[in-house]
Amino acid sequence: MTMIKCISPVNGEVYAERPAMPLELAKQAVGHARLAQKSWAKRPVEERVKLVLAGVARLNEMVDEVVPELAWQMGRPVRYGGEFKGFNERSNYVASIAADALKPIIVEESDRFERRIEREPHGVVFVIAPWNYPYMTAINTVAPALMAGNTVIIKHASQTILVGERMVRAFIEAGVPADVFQNLFLDHDTTAALIAAKSFDFINFTGSVEGGRSIERAAAGTFTGLGLELGGKDPGYVMEDADLDAAVDTLMDGATYNSGQCCCGIERIYVHESLYDAFVEKSVAWVSNYKLGNPLDPETTLGPMANKRFAATVRHQVADAVSKGAKALIDPKLFPQDDGGAYLAPQILVDVDHSMEFMREETFGPAVGIMKVKNDGEAIELMNDCQYGLTVSLWTRDPERASRIGRNLETGTVFMNRADYLDPALCWTGVKETGRGGSLSILGFHNLTRPKSYHLKKVTA
Known part of the structure; x- marks a missing residue:
């Protein structure tokens, strides 16, 4: 059995480890997410937003565990108190704009026609999160994706292996259904196999340029939407x-x-x-x-x-x-x-x-x-x-x-x-080898949904 390990920078020793999920079990988890997505999307957006914010609040209650856990995993000093300021700011802002960002664009509403563009969730969103700001980078996609009616599967870097597990625990304890938000421990080969099998409807990856290239290679020919935030200078x-x-x-x-x-x-x-x-x-x-x-x-x-x-x-x-x-x-x-x-x-x-x-x-x-x-x-x-x-x-x-x-x-x-x-409030995006796509702002919601047009001609006497 392959073990995914976090080697702590504090002392060079194994701080946490988890068994990598076999491919077949991972496919089952994705299947559960797909089945749960339709009913989740049918809930009113206000209800989804409320549950996501409840998950954020529950995670805040875990501060005494989260802060030293982060120090052990990736070395950030405890004096800085974790990532809750940015984590909360981003969650609260996307919650405040969710209803407007997701509402239909009305082109015409007359006695002859109804013409509008609606936003529909992609389905199952896969978030591959990095270790440097493991909570803040993850919430950039997790919060708006869930609010928009997607289900989310998160995979964290091995260096911060406990973060996805803790986030999902907080959200489920707050009332988000278990199949709607799942954390999976996956090795690279299983991750690539899932992507190549078109298991996901949208993938957000934050990491290295070479990691982004690997995601693109795995997704080649699947037409899966990708959001990639890669290197920087x-x-x-x-x-x-x-x-x-x-x-x-x-x-x-x-x-x-x-x-x-x-x-x-x-x-x-x-x-x-x-x-x-x-x-x-x-x-x-x-x-x-x-x-x-x-x-x-x-x-x-x-x-x-x-x-x-x-x-x-x-x-x-x-x-x-x-x-x-x-x-x-x-x-x-x-x-x-x-x-x-x-x-x-x-x-x-x-x-x-x-x-x-x-x-x-x-x-x-x-x-x-x-x-x-x-x-x-x-x-x-x-x-x-x-x-x-x-x-x-x-x-x-x-x-x-x-x-x-x-x-x-x-x-x-x-x-x-x-x-x-x-x-x-602004779109977080990059150019050249920094990647493509964008998160947060109203455009972040647009990237996590797809447009559907309605052209309804009314029968008149």
Whole structure:
């Protein structure tokens, strides 16, 4: 029997393990979800929304278990209290717009015709969730999918193996029928086999580019709808009129929070030459204040990376950049807890350029490169010189300038004076190798449903 294991970054030992479900049992679970979907969809949308929010509330009641459980699984310090702020914000927002997002579009309602477009749920939605923000990324799809009348099967990354189990437990305890929301422990081969067999009507995957390619290969020829949020190398651009202290505070937090393991974390920064020296100096001071250590210690502000192999990628990229002329500014002596494994000190590199892997490929760790630029044109060219496109963070006091620059950027979201945030009222989407599709906002509901048109000609005397 194949066991799916979570190796804790805290101590390198097995924290949790579950047997992988055999293919035939997984097919049965999908069958139960399909049978349950019709009756679930017939419930009024208000009732579905109420039950989902009850599940969210029940999960909040588990906070004392969830927070240390997350620390053990993926290393986030307990002082940050889990993911409940974003989890609740997203759930509450999609609940507030569900009725409007799902209501019919009336084209004509006369004595001769009824013409309208209705939204119908896809059926069974498969959510393959990542480990870096395992609750927030999952709820982006789980909440609107259930509210729209789909049934949901969730599969979590092995690093956060307990998250899907806990989410489903909370929702079922709150009254969501068991077959409507299910957690399955699946290995890669079984997952691929289920997708290839057209077991699902829509699949949402958040993870690596190669993982996205694997999903697409498995789904080839099935015409199954896919939503893919994949890699990122999100830039920041600090202009000459920026609020320097605010830019340093937000961009350094965006680069290093959660040990840099954020989908929209800041991985490269371009600073106007007039502010460059001051920005670098303040950034080094900001990052140097971290306390790296055991995430279960409330004094720890920077925990280990989720797995030592992720930390190895960061170390490789940093070393490669330094060998090609980059300069590392953070003194490793400040972080004696860096053990060469999952515990990794943060780092800032200067004298970097785009010939370095560190400035082109996703790092997904607490390390960031800073480059000097002369003008907007140079910054735009550098920000677009990337195979990814999730978010960009622009720092200026001029909204018109930010909008003008934003229109020239290949990205899913443009922030001004903000970074590393997901606004549930806006569509979360990416371009290029970051993926396709979109979650949250009214468009998220549209992606989790399909349009059905009614053209009804009335018989008149």
